[in-house]
Amino acid sequence: MRTPGPDDPAGLAARGWQRWWSRWADRRRGGPAPRQVRRALAAVLVVVGGVLAVLPARATGGVAVAVTTDDLPVGSVLDEARVRTESVVAIPDGALTPEQVAGRVLAAPVRRGEILTDARLVTADGPDPGSGRVAVPVNLPDPGVVALLRPGLHVAVLAVGDGTSGADAATGVETAVVTVLAEDAVVLTVPAPRESGAARLGSGAGTILLAVPAAAADAIAAHAVLGSLTVRFT
Structure with a gap:
């Protein structure tokens, strides 16, 4: 009977203990099926992260207030072109909605993005001409x-x-x-x-x-x- 040499295909076949060791090692690593699941899950998370990165931020609650769209001088009449609606959580005292400021006159200069309050508008007592x-x-x-x-x-x-x-x-x-x-x-x-x-x-x-x-x-x-x-x- 011929003994298989090192170059004989029969000599290259895994022995019993080697097959057992390979199966045991695969089981420790979770085996091929769990690895494929992990890889697929990682790919899905990468795709979801990319989508969330390009989506615009959405308001998560708060109160709708009137915010200026540009720097405005004293005496400006507020309209749709100068005021927008923004939902904020922390609002200052006297904050107004766009409906409440429509047609009103500014009693003081305001900056772009400023939340409009009652103190910024001309009241029945007359306009505030400003300091000095x-x-x-x-x-x-x-x-x-x-x-x-x-x-x-x-x-x-x-x-x-x-x-x-x-x-x-x-x-x-x-x-x-x-x-x-x-x-x-x-x-x-x-x-x-x-x-x-x-x-x-x-x-x-x-x-x-x-x-x-x-x-x-x-x-x-x-x-x-x-x-x-x-x-x-x-």
Whole structure:
């Protein structure tokens, strides 16, 4: 009987103890089936993680509040373009919803993404002109100028004298005496659109409310009574 040599296929066959050891080692590692399950589960987790990474974050509760979409100056009228809804958990006192702020006027400047509260809006007591400023009503005689004004605009307030300062040397045209009362005033409110035509007869083009530096407030109020004020855009 021939003894199998090292190169004989029969000599390469696993012996009984080797087959037993291989099965025991596979059983310790969980065997081929558990390994395949683990690999499939790992692949699924990788796919799920990638999907979650690209999905937008969703609100998980909270209260719907009004948030500004851009930096807004004092006197801005709030509308759909300037306010969005955001759901937040920790809300400040006096936070309002978009429905509550629609059409309201800002009493102070706000930053983009700021939650709007009642302290930021003009109340029945009147608008807050801001630190160092005073709210002064001004009746402008020119309806064309009033039609161009919008809340939040910055203008200079000018007083036009009754007399003239003499003829211009180049043109010979008489020029009025103009005094700058405030270089930077902010328009808080303007007349409603319906307040036009006959409704303004006898009362000028319309009364606007300006936030002016406190030092110039008295002079502006006095000239407003005389009807000698106008504004220019800065």
